[in-house]
Amino acid sequence: MPKHSPPKWADRFLEWYCNPKLLEAIQGDAYELYHRAAIKNKLTADVLFIWNVLRFFRWSNIKRSSTTSPSNLMMYKNYFKVFKRGFVKQKGYSFLNVFGLAIGIACFLLISLYIRDEYSFDRMHSKADRIYRIHEIFQSEGVGERSASQPFPVAEALLNDHGAQIEKAVRLFNFQAPTLVVSTIDNKKEFNESRLFFADSTFFDVFDFPLIQGNPTAALADARSIVITESMAKKYFGDEDPMGKFLKFQGTQNLLVTGIMQDIPLNTHFQFDFLVSFATLHDVYDPSVPQQWHWYWNPCWTYLLMKDQEAAAAVQSAMPAFVQKYFPEIVRNDVSMELIPLTDIHLKSHMDYEIQPNSSLTTVYVFASIAAFVLLIACINFINLSTARAAKRAKEVGMRKTLGGQKSQLVFQFLFESILLCVISVVIAVCIVVVTLPLFNAFAEKKIDVAILFESFYPGLLILLPLAVGFLSGIYPAFILSSFRPITALKSNATREKGAVFRKSLVVVQFTLSIILLIGTGVAIDQLNMLRNSDTGFHHENVIMIPVLRLPIAKNYMSLRNEFLRNENTLSVTAVEEIVGAKHQVGNYLFEGMEVSKPFPRLNIRHDFLKTFNIPIVAGRDYSEDMITDDSLALLVNETLVKQMGWTNENAIGRKFSNRSNRMIVGVVKDFHFTSRHQPIRPLVLDLNIRDQGFDTFIKYMAVRISGSNVSETISWLESQWKAQMPGWPFQYFFLDSDLEKLYKAENKMSKITLIFSGLSILVACLGLFGLSTFTAEQRKKEMSIRKVLGSTDYEVFVLFSKQFFGLILIANVVAFPLAYIVMKQWLAGFAYQVNIDFKLFALAGLSAAAIAFLTISYQALRAAHNNPADILKTE
Amino acid sequence: MKGTNLGELEELVLLTVGVLYKEAYGVAVMDEIEKQTGRTLNISAIHAVLKRLEDKGFVKSEMSEPTSERGGRRKKIFILTASGRKSLEEANELRNQLFNQIPKIAFQRSLKYQV
Numbered sequence: 001m002p003k004h005s006p007p008k009w010a011d012r013f014l015e016w017y018c019n020p021k022l023l024e025a026i027q028g029d030a031y032e033l034y035h036r037a038a039i040k041n042k043l044t045a046d047v048l049f050i051w052n053v054l055r056f057f058r059w060s061n062i063k064r065s066s067t068t069s070p071s072n073l074m075m076y077k078n079y080f081k082v083f084k085r086g087f088v089k090q091k092g093y094s095f096l097n098v099f100g101l102a103i104g105i106a107c108f109l110l111i112s113l114y115i116r117d118e119y120s121f122d123r124m125h126s127k128a129d130r131i132y133r134i135h136e137i138f139q140s141e142g143v144g145e146r147s148a149s150q151p152f153p154v155a156e157a158l159l160n161d162h163g164a165q166i167e168k169a170v171r172l173f174n175f176q177a178p179t180l181v182v183s184t185i186d187n188k189k190e191f192n193e194s195r196l197f198f199a200d201s202t203f204f205d206v207f208d209f210p211l212i213q214g215n216p217t218a219a220l221a222d223a224r225s226i227v228i229t230e231s232m233a234k235k236y237f238g239d240e241d242p243m244g245k246f247l248k249f250q251g252t253q254n255l256l257v258t259g260i261m262q263d264i265p266l267n268t269h270f271q272f273d274f275l276v277s278f279a280t281l282h283d284v285y286d287p288s289v290p291q292q293w294h295w296y297w298n299p300c301w302t303y304l305l306m307k308d309q310e311a312a313a314a315v316q317s318a319m320p321a322f323v324q325k326y327f328p329e330i331v332r333n334d335v336s337m338e339l340i341p342l343t344d345i346h347l348k349s350h351m352d353y354e355i356q357p358n359s360s361l362t363t364v365y366v367f368a369s370i371a372a373f374v375l376l377i378a379c380i381n382f383i384n385l386s387t388a389r390a391a392k393r394a395k396e397v398g399m400r401k402t403l404g405g406q407k408s409q410l411v412f413q414f415l416f417e418s419i420l421l422c423v424i425s426v427v428i429a430v431c432i433v434v435v436t437l438p439l440f441n442a443f444a445e446k447k448i449d450v451a452i453l454f455e456s457f458y459p460g461l462l463i464l465l466p467l468a469v470g471f472l473s474g475i476y477p478a479f480i481l482s483s484f485r486p487i488t489a490l491k492s493n494a495t496r497e498k499g500a501v502f503r504k505s506l507v508v509v510q511f512t513l514s515i516i517l518l519i520g521t522g523v524a525i526d527q528l529n530m531l532r533n534s535d536t537g538f539h540h541e542n543v544i545m546i547p548v549l550r551l552p553i554a555k556n557y558m559s560l561r562n563e564f565l566r567n568e569n570t571l572s573v574t575a576v577e578e579i580v581g582a583k584h585q586v587g588n589y590l591f592e593g594m595e596v597s598k599p600f601p602r603l604n605i606r607h608d609f610l611k612t613f614n615i616p617i618v619a620g621r622d623y624s625e626d627m628i629t630d631d632s633l634a635l636l637v638n639e640t641l642v643k644q645m646g647w648t649n650e651n652a653i654g655r656k657f658s659n660r661s662n663r664m665i666v667g668v669v670k671d672f673h674f675t676s677r678h679q680p681i682r683p684l685v686l687d688l689n690i691r692d693q694g695f696d697t698f699i700k701y702m703a704v705r706i707s708g709s710n711v712s713e714t715i716s717w718l719e720s721q722w723k724a725q726m727p728g729w730p731f732q733y734f735f736l737d738s739d740l741e742k743l744y745k746a747e748n749k750m751s752k753i754t755l756i757f758s759g760l761s762i763l764v765a766c767l768g769l770f771g772l773s774t775f776t777a778e779q780r781k782k783e784m785s786i787r788k789v790l791g792s793t794d795y796e797v798f799v800l801f802s803k804q805f806f807g808l809i810l811i812a813n814v815v816a817f818p819l820a821y822i823v824m825k826q827w828l829a830g831f832a833y834q835v836n837i838d839f840k841l842f843a844l845a846g847l848s849a850a851a852i853a854f855l856t857i858s859y860q861a862l863r864a865a866h867n868n869p870a871d872i873l874k875t876e
Numbered sequence: 877m878k879g880t881n882l883g884e885l886e887e888l889v890l891l892t893v894g895v896l897y898k899e900a901y902g903v904a905v906m907d908e909i910e911k912q913t914g915r916t917l918n919i920s921a922i923h924a925v926l927k928r929l930e931d932k933g934f935v936k937s938e939m940s941e942p943t944s945e946r947g948g949r950r951k952k953i954f955i956l957t958a959s960g961r962k963s964l965e966e967a968n969e970l971r972n973q974l975f976n977q978i979p980k981i982a983f984q985r986s987l988k989y990q991v
Contacts, residue, residue: 022927024939025952029902029919032946055920060927 004038006031006049014053017062026056075409076416082396083417090389093771097385098425100767101473104378105429105465107760110440111371112461113433113448114753115364121267121346125208130167130306131342134158135351136298138586140334143644143683144599145586148351149176150302151295155200157326158304162318165311170206171278171300172270173198176353177549177700178579179732182236182274183248189236192547192732196274198281206305213243214259223279227259232273249276250550251728266447269345270301270355292328296588297697301355303342312339330588330597352583357742362830363750370754373513374761379473380506381768382418386477387503388775390484397481398489410482418474422466430462443752476502504808507772510765511812511849512819517758518845519820520827523837524751527828530835531744536581537672539614542706543736544715545579546722549700554692556725557606557702563721564704569714571705572612577604577689577698580613581740584674585698589635589685591645591665592656600641601682603674604689604698610636610669612705619649620667623688631690634666641683642668676743680832703736762849766856773805773860785869794865801861802854809853813846820845882934882967888913889925890964893935894956901940901951902926926954934960 011027018026030052037045087094122128134154136147155169174180174197183190204216211219212230219227226247233242246254255276264271306312319337327335340349347361400410434450441448452458553560561573578584580603590597609615610622618639623630635657642652655665671681689698706714715733722731741748784797792800821837828834882890892908893900906922909915929935940951956964 022923024949025902026923028946028949028951029923031949032903033919035945052919055918056923058920058924060924 004035004042004045006034007046010050010053014056017057019061022061026061030056075413079413079416080420082413083420086393086417087421092774093385093389094421096767096771097382097421098428100381100764101378101422101425101469102428102432103760103764103767104375104381105425105469106432106436107374107757108371108465109429109433109453110436111367111757113437113452114440114444114446115367115371116452117267117446117448118347118359118364121359122269122342124265124267125206125342127206127208127305128343129341130308130312131206132304132306132312132339133342133345133349134302134304135338135340135349137336137338138298138331138334138599140598143601144334145352145601147298148301148349148353148355149298150300151298152300153291153294153326155300155302155304158302158315158322161322161325162315165307165315166304167307168202168205168305170200170202170303170305171198172303172355173278173281173300175550175697176299178547180550181250181730183251184236185246185248185254187248187728190730191235192730193274195272196276197270197272198278199275200278202305203275206303209264210262212260212262216259219259220275220277221279222256222258223277223282224253224255225258225277225280226255227261227275228257229261229263229273231263233257233260249280253280255280267346269342269349269358295326295328296331299353304339312341315339331599333596334599357746359746362827363746366750366754366827370517370757370761373517374757374764375469377510377513377761377764377768379469380510381764381771382421382473383476384503384506384768385771385775386414386418386474387480388772390477390481393481394484394489397484398486401484401486402490407482411478414478414481415471415474418477419466419470422470422473425469426462426466444749503772507769507805507808508812508815510768511809511853512816514758514762514765515812515816515845515849516820516823517754517761518849519816519842520824521751521754521758522841522845523820523824523828523835524747524754526838526841527831527835528744528747528751531677531747531831531833532741534677534833536740537615537670538580539612539705540581540737540740542708542711543612544704544706544718544733545736545739546702546704546718546731546733547700548575548695548702550696551726551729553702553726554695557695560702560721560725563725564718567714567717569707569710570718571707572608573702573704574608574612575606575699575702576609577602577700579701579739580703580736581673582676582743584684587685587687590658593645600685601674602685602687604687604694606688606690606699609686609703612703613672614705615672616670618668618670620653620665622667630666631688633663634688635664636667636669636686636688637665638669638681638684638686639671640681641685644683677833678743678831762852766852769805769853770856770859773857776804777801777860777864781864781867781872784864785867785872788867788869789873798858798861798865801864802857805853805857806850809850812849817842817846882963885917885921886925886929887964887967889922890929890934890956890960893926893929893954894961894964898953898955900954905954929960930954933957934963 014027014030015023030049033052034045034049037048122131125131133148134150136150136154138144138147150171152171152173155171159166159169179192179194180196181190182193182196199220201217201220203220204211211227214227219225226249228236228242228247236242236247237245242257242260245257247257249255261275264273304315306315316337316339319339323335323337324332346358347364349358350360397410400413401407430453433453437448437450440446453462557575564570564573584601584603586599587602588597589600589602605623607623607625610617617636620636623634623636627634637652639649642649645652645655647655649668652665652668657663657665669686673681674684675682704718718733719731722729780801784801787797787800788794820842824837828837888909889905892905892912895912896904896908902919902922905926906917906919909917909922926935926937930937934957935954936957937952937954940953942948942950
């Protein structure tokens, strides 16, 4: 007997790759040569053996599975047939399984569609990866503004200084006015339009919005030209061809229609119906205003088309010098510039003066985790139901093994079944998505087309999904089922229940996830309500806002106000720069004790502002109509500003500003929320502006507070007065409180969607629980019957049966509470004002999960309790 | 690809299988070739050729009794088949036929050169 043996790993490698039919002869020869060589030297023998093993590694010797052999095909047919029979035979079980998975997958698909849409924003442009927007951050010690828009001359100066990096620049401008008036020449059709921009002629070079008619390079080249969308063409011109016709802008200028665009898709961060050539502004915009002023006011959203990606970094790093070179001295040190890629704007940009509210990454993450949760819960259902049912198939497994079935074949068979089931589920899920997508679109405010499911990566996903889900949820049951020993499996009926602990822990996981979702939804709704309902510090009910910017209202303002006030239901009339409670502007102020002026949030107002919005004054006095000098010599500030300056409310009165002895603070107002509650209250200056020019850029709204009675009559009164004073101008208004609702739209939408999906997650979890309780009832029915025969009451049987499931829900609650608390604390940390997490909510979520679970199992529990023992026991 | 042509190595191996009669398995064939011709071949090459010959039907194989030097593994013994024998005869005949047609003069010259 030889003493030596060749290297094990080489031997194993040979055994692994070698075709079993050839193995014996090959291995034998290799061993013989080895032993022969080993007599002289073990090392050379080892080397020789390894060398031989490597030399034997050739195509003709390698093990190849012959997958296409007829016997395998027959096995597939057999698997399919067994699957079909099992599926049809146990309709209830199959339904639970398929339906649960289908709901899970449908949720997953819907949310993935939503997320895909969020990420598709602004990517339709061929040069999207080279387009950047430039932001102006104008802040001193955290106070000021983070502006999405830029001063007028920035684009030109950038092109001039950095022409090597920047290919094109385009500015968008709309006076930051809420609406502008557009009409046909004959004034027959006249509308307030909110989606109108002035745009540079380079607009269509940078963005790829397709023109149906007109020349993209020339359409915006000349002054007084306008490009409109298809639906606007229909709105103003009906069936006529609008090209070459005129539209009247703000009642004064005639604009030539030079192009028709397709309607703007929803997934752009700015929506518009009209584009007016920027050159037109030379008529509107006063060129005599000093250059200083041009570099201070920043109303132009400025987009840059870079030569390449590196150019953006180069321009970004050149920005500090650029600011020093151009910006006026008073702001130079407080301004910094920031480039943001176009495709990041929708999810990552949260500046002041965004064109329209953007979405946020947090929402995307929240939705993505909900999608994963629901899918996971559905998969767990599948695992639980399959393993619970394992006993039923024990005999089949035993028989297959006895007849020579390999374990690997059985694993494959069960995986095959679960994947097949998932394929069915995916088909149903797609149907669910197709049916519910319009509904989903409606409350997610999207326009997602079903066709997307059959485009881009979705076909791949739809194929991959059943494979992945089927594999994930099938692998454990497959191993459990295939590991039955044939003898025990065939011997008796009473195959011991396997993996009960595992199954129970999975149920705990399911309910933990569901309870976390429920609590999360509850906290989100609480937070939303807190933001929406808590006191803003000013009166916003029954306040009517009338957009007036750039209307010829200056001369008529006083008389209009007096006319309005003649109605007894009109309580107070004022005018203000922005929507109070939503937006503000920023101005530079130099207060006593400061060396240089700093940016402060500011609202330009007219008299009676405090009265209209019912904001109390805590020290000093309000602006008075009797003091004509108030316009220039007096200021109102809020408490936070006083605090920040280190004054007290009382000694703030009389403090100087602008370094002049006659200019001073005359009053301090109580803090109120002049922006959404996503931000804390910051310093604020209320600046009286009663000059006529104020209506050109500063005063955007008239605000009228009315009493709560006879609202519609009051409004028609206001309208008739408006018509009398402002003939030819449409009367447009909105209620302040309904407009303020929009501030929390994102939260509102998110809480609605999470509510629905967390409800669905509970539903799916309950489907699983129902299935599980059904099988447990089936398994324990003899036990229960015997208990009854021996004297248990129905009630005792009921309790015994439902107890085990209640235990699981209890554990789920215990696990879910701290997790939910931590997660929600994290989420709330993103808000300036956070709702206290209400522990009643936890109890509510836990109890409702328990209640729903109780309803689910009580059907089976009742059946178990009410069974007639004679019926069950006699079958034995 | 199961042509009936015999390659040079195939012919050599086939002849050796015939020579070894009942004792022809991988290592033995390798040793015999080395002994008879001085050519050292790798065992894997021998196996490949034997497999090819079997596919062509020139040899058939059967398993022997297990031996201890092979770790209890059996040998795969190759035996010449009738068609193998026939193809050897044909090859031999062809060679002789061609050999005999070589003119004497060329033969001598070539012999001279060879020496």
